[in-house]
Amino acid sequence: MASEELARKLQRRLQREQAQEGGLEPASQAAFAPEPAPEPAPEPELPASAPTASAPTASADAELSAQLSRRLDINEGAARPRRCKVFNPYTEFPEFSRRLIKDLERMFKLYDSGRDGFIDLMELKLMMEKLGAPQTHLGLKSMIKEVDEDFDGKLSFREFLLIFHKAAAGELQEESGLLALAKLSEIDVALEGVKGAKDFFEAKVYALSSASKFEAELKAEQEERKREEEKRRLRRAAFRELKAAFSA
Numbered sequence: 640m641a642s643e644e645l646a647r648k649l650q651r652r653l654q655r656e657q658a659q660e661g662g663l664e665p666a667s668q669a670a671f672a673p674e675p676a677p678e679p680a681p682e683p684e685l686p687a688s689a690p691t692a693s694a695p696t697a698s699a700d701a702e703l704s705a706q707l708s709r710r711l712d713i714n715e716g717a718a719r720p721r722r723c724k725v726f727n728p729y730t731e732f733p734e735f736s737r738r739l740i741k742d743l744e745r746m747f748k749l750y751d752s753g754r755d756g757f758i759d760l761m762e763l764k765l766m767m768e769k770l771g772a773p774q775t776h777l778g779l780k781s782m783i784k785e786v787d788e789d790f791d792g793k794l795s796f797r798e799f800l801l802i803f804h805k806a807a808a809g810e811l812q813e814e815s816g817l818l819a820l821a822k823l824s825e826i827d828v829a830l831e832g833v834k835g836a837k838d839f840f841e842a843k844v845y846a847l848s849s850a851s852k853f854e855a856e857l858k859a860e861q862e863e864r865k866r867e868e869e870k871r872r873l874r875r876a877a878f879r880e881l882k883a884a885f886s887a
Contacts, residue, residue, distance in 0.1 A: 726796070726797050728740050728744075728796070728797070728800055731797070731800075732800055732804060734804070734807070735800070735803070735804075740800070743799065743800060743803065744796065746824065747796050747799050750762050750763075750765065750766040752765075756795065756796065757791075757793040757794060757795055758793060758794040758799065759792070759793040759794075760776075760779055760780065760783065760792070760793070763779050763782065763783065763794065764779055766820070767779070767816065767819075767820065770819075770820065770823040770824070771823060772816070772819040772820070772823055774816050778816050779816070781816065782815070782816040782817050782820070785805075785811075785815065785817055786798045786799075786801045786802055786805070786817065788801075802817045802820060802821055803821050803824075805817070806818055806821035806822075807821075
């Protein structure tokens with residue numbers, strides 16, 4: 640823009656000099672000079688703070704693509720749906736007694752040295768070594784993979800309980816490290832107070848039958864207390880009637 644203005648000034652100056660030499664007045668010479676071309680209007684600039692529409696669109700497309708990919712994986716069996724964060728072991732594992740779940744929870748916390756609510760690969764390695772059944776790195780990964788529902792590479796408490804659920808249901812192979820873990824967890828048998836049981840599974844059956852017997856005894860005690868309370872109520876009523884008779 641500045642160079643064009645300078646060129647026009649030089650052209651007008653040259654025309655004036657030529658007019659003076661030829662005897663023409665600058666005004667008459669200027670009449671024959673071509674009019675300068677109008678300057679193009681500057682293009683409007685976007686505000687610096689105005690966001691571009693492509694950024695949120697690209698983000699939304701990426702999020703939608705990720706959701707569709709996960710849905711496809713779930714339909715094909717390559718991934719499992721995310722579970723609800725609220726987990727109640729007593730309702731999800733009704734075959735386990737409350738005492739056994741508490742014992743397993745203590746065991747889980749014992750080996751959860753990171754106190755993050757998970758047993759990772761190294762913590763599982765130490766656990767199997769203390770139980771007397773050390774595993775290779777690949778063996779540990781295979782153990783986690785058998786019950787790793789969310790594919791995070793570590794065991795949550797629910798997945799830990801799933802080990803004993805599968806062991807009791809006979810869903811684990813004989814060479815599985817998880818089966819060895821379940822069988823070697825004698826701490827559970829001891830805390831259940833089972834004596835004379837040969838292994839974990841016999842202890843489990845004994846514990847369930849003992850729990851049923853305990854519930855029956857508890858119910859009988861409650862009924863006995865109700866009968867005693869009814870007898871006391873009748874005796875008090877008879878005493879009040881007798882007292883009223885003597886007072887009259």
